[in-house]
Amino acid sequence: MAIQRNPKSPYVFCKKDGETYSFRKTFETALKKSGILDASFHTLRHTFASHLAMSGVDLNTIRELMRHKSLDMTQRYAHLSKDHKARAVCVLASQMDTIWTPDDKVNDDEEFEKVVSQISIAA
Numbered sequence: 728m729a730i731q732r733n734p735k736s737p738y739v740f741c742k743k744d745g746e747t748y749s750f751r752k753t754f755e756t757a758l759k760k761s762g763i764l765d766a767s768f769h770t771l772r773h774t775f776a777s778h779l780a781m782s783g784v785d786l787n788t789i790r791e792l793m794r795h796k797s798l799d800m801t802q803r804y805a806h807l808s809k810d811h812k813a814r815a816v817c818v819l820a821s822q823m824d825t826i827w828t829p830d831d832k833v834n835d836d837e838e839f840e841k842v843v844s845q846i847s848i849a850a
Contacts, residue, residue: 776804781811 736745754768772793779789790801 773804776801 732739733741733743733745738745738747741747751768758764758766776789776793779792780786786798786801789804790798793801793804795801
């Protein structure tokens with residue numbers, strides 16, 4: 728289904744009269760109907776940055792995508808979960824014989840969970 732563009736409006740998504748939708752109102756209605764209490768429109772930016780960081784996108788690229796002037800601002804949004812940090816350490820450790828011998832490398836999810844719990848206890 729194609730979106731019919733209003734020729735009198737510069738907006739892609741607009742009402743029949745060419746004016747923009749109130750995305751904030753729509754977002755708040757969606758939150759209310761879904762029962763989500765602790766979220767704001769700004770939460771979407773935070774989630775966007777966090778998921779990019781956890782996917783391995785470098786912070787400078789995230790900064791550019793979010794239009795931040797400094798990396799300090801980006802770092803506020805791009806914090807990583809403990810599980811993600813532990814998994815990153817496991818990736819490196821699984822490649823290094825100095826931490827585990829080749830026979831002891833993490834090869835499955837069960838072993839990974841053991842290593843994550845050991846890292847969490849050590850931290």
